[in-house]
Amino acid sequence: MKIAIIGAGTIGLSWATLFLSKGHTVTVSDPRPDLAQVVPRGALLAEPVEQAVAEAEVVQENGPERIEFKQDLFAAIEKAAPSDALILSSTSGLVASAMSEKMAEPGRLIVGHPFNPPHILPLVELVPSPATPDALVRRAREFYRSLGKVPVLVHKEVDGFVANRLQHVLFRECVSLVEQGVVSVAELDEIVTNSVGVRWATVGPFQAFHLGGGPGGLRHMMAHLMTDIEPETAARLAEAAEREYPLENYEQLCEMRDRLQSAIIELKGGVN
């Protein structure tokens, strides 16, 4: 597949490494003077952007995080790229409906937000605008899956999408705890990497509390330890958890969690 990388900073270069490793033809465009020295071996260079995207089947944009810049860039990309090229943006927080304002067909732009570094971490948040046809979202999802990524559809355009919103909430609390003198920076990192870090690498927050609540699952956990959650909300979430992780499989799910968590701890060199 012919893929154009627009913007070759931290994220663009990491995507280029991944795309090349999967056998794709990668053309990179970036005005940085040292471009030839920093691109991975095998990448082609093209200037300006219009030339880089002229034959692209997929465009992955990774330029500076400024709305006016991205609006002009996507208008230029749309004009120069083949009319059926997938146009994807790595943006960490700008929504497609705002970035596509100057495009003739705004629905063509889809956010494909990777978690850094994209050549290692599996998640890609797929965030289409309301104008994007479902068929295009399916194509974007298939593209990322073909690279071995885990694309997850985000159903509404919220600032910061999902993974970074979660990360920011947790980080604000980290800053607060260190600032209050509760723990040092190193102690806080040690707490996270030996607890929620291992846990959430294997089971997400909902599954973790579902299994952590004993055979009664999330329903039991919420009734006893999370009484601040509205009863109707708690019931809805418990039903969803029971549907996703049936309690008749409780023992097997716990066994799987334990096996994965032990493997991570072992891989890290055990406890020190």
Ligand SMILES: NC(=O)c1ccc[n+]([C@@H]2O[C@H](COP(=O)([O-])OP(=O)(O)OC[C@H]3O[C@@H](n4cnc5c(N)ncnc54)[C@H](O)[C@@H]3O)[C@@H](O)[C@H]2O)c1
């Ligand atoms: N850094 C992260 O952790 C991270 C994670 C996920 C997504 N993102 C998103 O990826 C995008 C890039 O972020 P980054 O961290 O790689 O930034 P970066 O500053 O490292 O790279 C941006 C690159 O864009 C280039 N550029 C400037 N003008 C250009 C133009 N006209 N045409 C082509 N390239 C141009 C710059 O020379 C630079 O190399 C942003 O939208 C950011 O929000 C960043």
